[in-house]
Amino acid sequence: MQTWKSLVAAGAVSLSASLAHAATEIELFFPVPVEGKLAAEMKNLIERFNTEHADIDVTPVYTGSYDETNIKTRAAIKAGRPPAAVIMSANFILEYQINGEIEPLDGLIEANGLTADAYMDRFWPALHGNARFADKVWAAPFHNSTPLLYFNKEHFVEAGLDPENPPATWQEFVDAAKALTVRDGDRITRYGFMLPGNYDYLGWIMTALTMSNGGQYYNAEYGGEVYYDTPSMLGALSLVRDMIFTHKVTPEGVTDGKAVSTAFFAGDASMVMLSTGSLSFIRENMGDRYGVAFVPRNVRNAVAIGGASLMMPKGLSDDQKAASWTLINWLTSPEISGHWSRFTGYFAPNRAAYDLSEMKGFLEANPDAQVALDQLAYARSWFATFNTVAVRKALEDEVQAVMSGDREPAEALAAAQAKADEIMRPYVEQTALKLPQ
Amino acid sequence: MVETTAEMGMEARWTWRGPSLAWALLAPSLLFLLLFTYWPIAQSLAQAMRIETFGSDAVTWGFGNFERLFEDASFRRAATNNVVYAAGTMLPSIALALALAVGLQESTRFNATLRAVVFFPVLLPLVAAAALFLFVFLPGIGLLDYYLGKLGVGRTNWIGDPDIALWSLIGLTVWKNAGYYMLFFLAGLQGISTDLYEAARLEGAGAWGRFRRVTLPLLGPTTAFVAVIALINAVTQVDHVVVLTKGGPSDSTNLMLFYIYQQAHENYDYGKAAAATVLSLAALLTLSALSLRTLERGVHYES
Numbered sequence: 215m216q217t218w219k220s221l222v223a224a225g226a227v228s229l230s231a232s233l234a235h236a237a238t239e240i241e242l243f244f245p246v247p248v249e250g251k252l253a254a255e256m257k258n259l260i261e262r263f264n265t266e267h268a269d270i271d272v273t274p275v276y277t278g279s280y281d282e283t284n285i286k287t288r289a290a291i292k293a294g295r296p297p298a299a300v301i302m303s304a305n306f307i308l309e310y311q312i313n314g315e316i317e318p319l320d321g322l323i324e325a326n327g328l329t330a331d332a333y334m335d336r337f338w339p340a341l342h343g344n345a346r347f348a349d350k351v352w353a354a355p356f357h358n359s360t361p362l363l364y365f366n367k368e369h370f371v372e373a374g375l376d377p378e379n380p381p382a383t384w385q386e387f388v389d390a391a392k393a394l395t396v397r398d399g400d401r402i403t404r405y406g407f408m409l410p411g412n413y414d415y416l417g418w419i420m421t422a423l424t425m426s427n428g429g430q431y432y433n434a435e436y437g438g439e440v441y442y443d444t445p446s447m448l449g450a451l452s453l454v455r456d457m458i459f460t461h462k463v464t465p466e467g468v469t470d471g472k473a474v475s476t477a478f479f480a481g482d483a484s485m486v487m488l489s490t491g492s493l494s495f496i497r498e499n500m501g502d503r504y505g506v507a508f509v510p511r512n513v514r515n516a517v518a519i520g521g522a523s524l525m526m527p528k529g530l531s532d533d534q535k536a537a538s539w540t541l542i543n544w545l546t547s548p549e550i551s552g553h554w555s556r557f558t559g560y561f562a563p564n565r566a567a568y569d570l571s572e573m574k575g576f577l578e579a580n581p582d583a584q585v586a587l588d589q590l591a592y593a594r595s596w597f598a599t600f601n602t603v604a605v606r607k608a609l610e611d612e613v614q615a616v617m618s619g620d621r622e623p624a625e626a627l628a629a630a631q632a633k634a635d636e637i638m639r640p641y642v643e644q645t646a647l648k649l650p651q
Numbered sequence: 652m653v654e655t656t657a658e659m660g661m662e663a664r665w666t667w668r669g670p671s672l673a674w675a676l677l678a679p680s681l682l683f684l685l686l687f688t689y690w691p692i693a694q695s696l697a698q699a700m701r702i703e704t705f706g707s708d709a710v711t712w713g714f715g716n717f718e719r720l721f722e723d724a725s726f727r728r729a730a731t732n733n734v735v736y737a738a739g740t741m742l743p744s745i746a747l748a749l750a751l752a753v754g755l756q757e758s759t760r761f762n763a764t765l766r767a768v769v770f771f772p773v774l775l776p777l778v779a780a781a782a783l784f785l786f787v788f789l790p791g792i793g794l795l796d797y798y799l800g801k802l803g804v805g806r807t808n809w810i811g812d813p814d815i816a817l818w819s820l821i822g823l824t825v826w827k828n829a830g831y832y833m834l835f836f837l838a839g840l841q842g843i844s845t846d847l848y849e850a851a852r853l854e855g856a857g858a859w860g861r862f863r864r865v866t867l868p869l870l871g872p873t874t875a876f877v878a879v880i881a882l883i884n885a886v887t888q889v890d891h892v893v894v895l896t897k898g899g900p901s902d903s904t905n906l907m908l909f910y911i912y913q914q915a916h917e918n919y920d921y922g923k924a925a926a927a928t929v930l931s932l933a934a935l936l937t938l939s940a941l942s943l944r945t946l947e948r949g950v951h952y953e954s
Contacts, residue, residue, distance in 0.1 A: 285916045401805055411811060413897045465790060468811035468900040473789050480792050603917040614900035618813050637918070644706035 237271040238537040240298035243290075244274060245283035245522070255557055263544055270537045280306070280522065281414070281603065287527065291315050296527035298538035304344040304523045305598040307353045308437055312600060312641070317526040318350040322539045336546075337563045340519050343434055343595025354546045355563035357554060358521030359490040360593050361422045362586060363387075363507040369394050369404070369484040370505075380507035384426075384453060387485075387510040391463040394484035402465075407457060408483040411468035411617055417606040419487055420613055421518040421597055423450035428513035437599045438642040442609055443631035449512065451623040455616050467618050478504075489520055490586040493559030497582070506582045508589050515592040521560055561587055600641035608633035692932070698925035716922035717930075726927065728902045729910035732817060736906060737885035739821040740828070745877055747829040752836030753866065766837075770830040777827060781894035784823050785810075788895070810895050813903035820891055820904055828884060832877045839873030840866070879939050886935055907931045 242260065246252045253276050260274040277283040280303035287300050302310075310316035323333045330351050334342050341355040367377040373393040381387040391406030409419050421431045429446025433439035441447065457464040469477070475492060477483040479499045487509065488496070496504060509517050524542045526535065544550060552567035554560070556576050561583070567573055568587070577584045599605045611633075612626035621629075635642075702715045720726050751769055755762045772780065787794040788809035796806050809819040843866065851861045889908045892898060898905030898913070905913075907927065915924035 281917075288916075411900065413899055465806075465808060466812070467790075467808035469790070469808070470785065470811070470895075472785060473811075476786070476789060477792065482792050601918055604913075607913075607917070611899070611901045614813070618811075618900055620813065620901070640705035 237269055238533045239271045239273070240534050240537045240541070241273050241275050242541065243277045243283055243287055243297045243300040245277055245280050245301060245303075252558060255554075259545070259550065259554070263541065267540065267544075270540060272537075272541055288315075291527050291529065294529065296529045298526065298530055298534045299541055300525050300527065301356050301522045302353070302525050304341075304353070304355065304358070304519065304521055305596040305602055307344060307523060307525055308347065308598040309600070309602060310525065310527070311348060311352055312437060315528055316352055317528050317530065317535065318352060319354070319526065319539075319542075320350050322535070323351060336565060338561075338565060338590050338593075340590050340593035340595075341563050344519065344598060345523055347435075353523035353525040354542050356522050356524045356545060357491075357558060357560035358519050358563050359560050360517045360519055360586065360589050361419055361487050361509055362490050362493075362589070363485060363487055363509055364478060364496060365390075365485045365505050365507065366478070366481065366483075366500075366503060367505050368503055369481070373484075377505055380505060381510050382508065384510050384512040388453075388457065388461060388463075391457060391485060392461055395461075395463045402462065404481065405465055405477070405483045406461075406463035407485045407487075408464060408469055408474045408477055409454070409487045410471035410474045411614060412470045413607060413610050414603075415471045415489075416468075416610045416613055417597065418489075418518065418520055420447070420450060420454075420609065422487070422509045422516075423453065425516035425518060425594060426450075426509055426511045426514065427453075428516075431518070432597045432599060434595045436646070438638050438646055440597075440599060440605060440609075440631070440634050440638075442634055443627045446513075447627055448623055451613060451616060451627060453512075454613070455623055458617060459619060468614050475499075491521065491558060491560050493582060493586065494557070495559070497559070497580070504582075506585045508585070508592070515589075517589065517593050518596045519593050520596060521563075559583070559586075561590065600638050604637045605634045608637060695925045695928045695932075698921055699929045701925075702922060716926040720923050720926045720930070723923070725902055725905065725913075726910060726923075729898075729905045729907050732903070732905055733886065733907045735817060736821060736824075737882060739818070740824045740885055741878065741881040743821075744825045744829045745832055745874070745881060747825065748832030748877070749836050749870070749874075751829065751833045752840055753862065755833075756837060756840045766833070769833060772827045772829075773831040773834075775827070777888055777890040778894055780823065780827055781891035784891070785895060788819060810904075811900060813900045816896060816900060816904045820895070823891055824884075824888075828881065832881065835873050835877050835880075836870065839870045843869045875943055878942055882938055882942065883935065886931060 244253075244256050246256075256276075257274055260272050264270065264272055275297065277286045283300065283302065284306050287297065287302065290296050307316065319333075320330055323330055326333075330346065333351065334346055337345070337355050338358075341358055345351060345353040345355055363380065365377070365380055370377040370380075370390075373390075375390055375393060381390045387407075394404070394406035395402060396404035410416060424431050424447045427446045427449045429444060429450070430441050431447070432441060454464070458466050471488065474483065474486050475488060475496065478486045478488075478496070493506075508515055524545060526538050526542070530538065545554075546564055548562075548564050548566040548570055551562040551564040552570050552573045555562035555567065556572070562568065562573070568577075577587070597606065609630040612621065612630040615621040616623055616626045699716055700712050700714070702711045702713055703709075751766075755766050755769070775783075790796060790808045790811065791800075791806040793809075795809065796804075800806070807815065810816045847865050847869075848861055851865050856864060886907060889906050889912075892904055892906055892909045896904040898909050908931070911924050911927045911931070914920045914927065
């Protein structure tokens with residue numbers, strides 16, 4: 215009886231609510247790419263948005279990793295029921311543009327009385343390349359990262375290194391790794407340096423090393439070219455091989471990103487290269503026993519950004535578009551952007567977030583977050599091509615072979631280049647090699 | 652009910668007899684088989700023969716997808732890996748399951764506890780087991796290396812060394828499935844009459860003789876069944892590949908189903924994915940039919 219009454223009451227309430235204002239119902243697809251309690255916090259945020267916006271009803275849909283979110287978004291678009299907004303890995307946006315499955319934001323930006331330049335100016339310059347290309351704005355940066363060198367301060371002191379003065383060049387980096395490695399006869403009991411070797415993470419770390427060596431990695435203006443078989447990448451890959459097989463300061467074979475952070479916590483590795491997105495997770499586990507530094511340079515300081523942007527698939531009604539645009543602007547506002555940044559460790563794409571007093575206080579208390587922010591000045595766009603994942607894997611398979619001692623860097627890069635070119639060929643034939651008849 | 656109406660002399664009434672009854676009873680499951688099995692198979696076949704090119708809407712039909720598939724080194728690698736994986740998981744897990752079943756068949760309290768212990772891995776979903784094994788396999792500090800280290804064995808990169816990774820996954824699968832197959836053997840053992848063992852004992856057969864001459868032949872149908880299940884598992888279960896290695900390092904743990912996933916969702920090459928699906932389906936059907944037939948030939952069924 216009681217349940218019947220409450221059901222009727224609930225029905226009456228929802229009926230009157232829907233009569234009062236037919237709220238636009240939209241879905242937001244969101245991934246959780248790194249360790250931590252991000253999914254729960256995203257739900258809290260959306261609840262807050264729904265309370266503040268009576269005319270919009272957003273349902274947050276957790277869609278797994280970046281790659282799974284990509285697959286689910288594509289499936290939803292194919293099925294004719296696209297989500298109104300997706301938090302999409304920043305380097306997948308290009309593919310949606312190539313396939314014509316994404317809505318440009320320019321019209322909405324202009325309707326707000328802004329130019330595209332003024333709109334993009336809200337975000338850090340390093341983030342522009344993956345969001346604005348082919349003459350249009352396709353996405354709004356939501357949370358972003360760069361790779362950082364994390365190091366164990368206690369190990370530094372033990373090895374006679376200065377934790378306030380971490381390695382800045384490749385020479386200092388290799389020297390530090392040698393000093394930090396602990397050997398027991400032939401056995402290594404502590405590694406000076408570890409890097410994640412699993413798919414996706416490895417490609418991103420190789421990008422950072424190659425860019426630090428003066429390289430471009432890929433053609434940021436055209437999705438049909440990568441620069442795998444080049445001196446800058448040969449140097450980067452040779453550095454990795456040397457650290458494993460010549461200096462013996464890095465373990466052989468592939469170590470998963472999760473295993474790298476575990477090894478760092480366990481004191482099994484003294485320096486690791488991981489995302490700024492792991493900053494909060496590492497802070498939780500390491501307390502004040504760790505420090506962070508820029509990715510060391512050989513030719514120059516440069517890394518690629520990572521992280522995700524908000525995008526709008528094609529095929530939405532005008533109401534949905536308007537609601538989605540409100541949501542996107544809210545999620546990228548200084549206040550929310552800053553809150554999310556403090557919660558996760560990602561930096562806030564919206565520059566104005568750093569003018570807020572909470573953010574200033576946070577940076578003062580956590581100087582490591584300031585290092586991540588400072589490195590942004592040297593950050594560049596993230597690898598994006600036709601069939602990004604497959605082209606990335608073409609390189610990663612070969613780098614893994616080098617890390618396992620099965621291949622030399624030069625032959626590995628030639629093979630990776632050939633494989634990548636073959637994967638991009640259908641696109642290249644329809645674009646750069648499509649000539650007047 | 653039908654009989655009574657007939658007796659009452661109501662002639663020419665349509666009755667639920669013969670094929671119509673069979674069809675009616677089969678209808679619900681046929682409907683679902685059609686919707687979720689046969690229709691997708693037909694679609695895969697069509698997709699496999701359909702050739703599309705990027706940037707054009709023109710569609711041609713032919714075997715081009717299969718040709719591209721055979722040229723792909725990753726496909727050959729995945730196929731070889733899957734053969735090694737199937738053989739490497741089937742033989743040890745079936746042998747282990749049989750040994751456990753025979754060893755634990757008597758119902759004592761101690762045996763019941765041991766059976767529960769052996770069966771425990773079956774209760775874990777493969778994806779959860781794989782997530783746990785990420786930490787078991789950690790080089791140097793993982794559970795496995797920690798205890799091996801006490802025995803003086805050096806650190807091993809269980810899932811990060813291309814020469815070892817596939818064998819680590821095989822080990823995980825054997826651990827996971829042996830308890831499950833043991834259940835079938837235990838059930839099979841219940842069906843063997845104790846008279847036969849007594850007779851064998853009177854004839855002077857030792858423990859090994861009784862196992863070889865009585866148990867093994869009479870478990871024939873069970874073994875045939877378990878072998879087919881194990882084969883199907885080796886092709887259809889890739890959760891651990893997804894969680895632990897994503898087919899790496901350098902494709903060394905890539906199995907056919909994960910390769911198909913990569914073609915469809917990473918390369919957006921639906922033609923190649925469908926072609927590989929059709930081939931693995933054909934291989935699976937042939938192997939199942941063959942293994943059931945050859946095993947049944949040597950099988951002793953009780954009347």
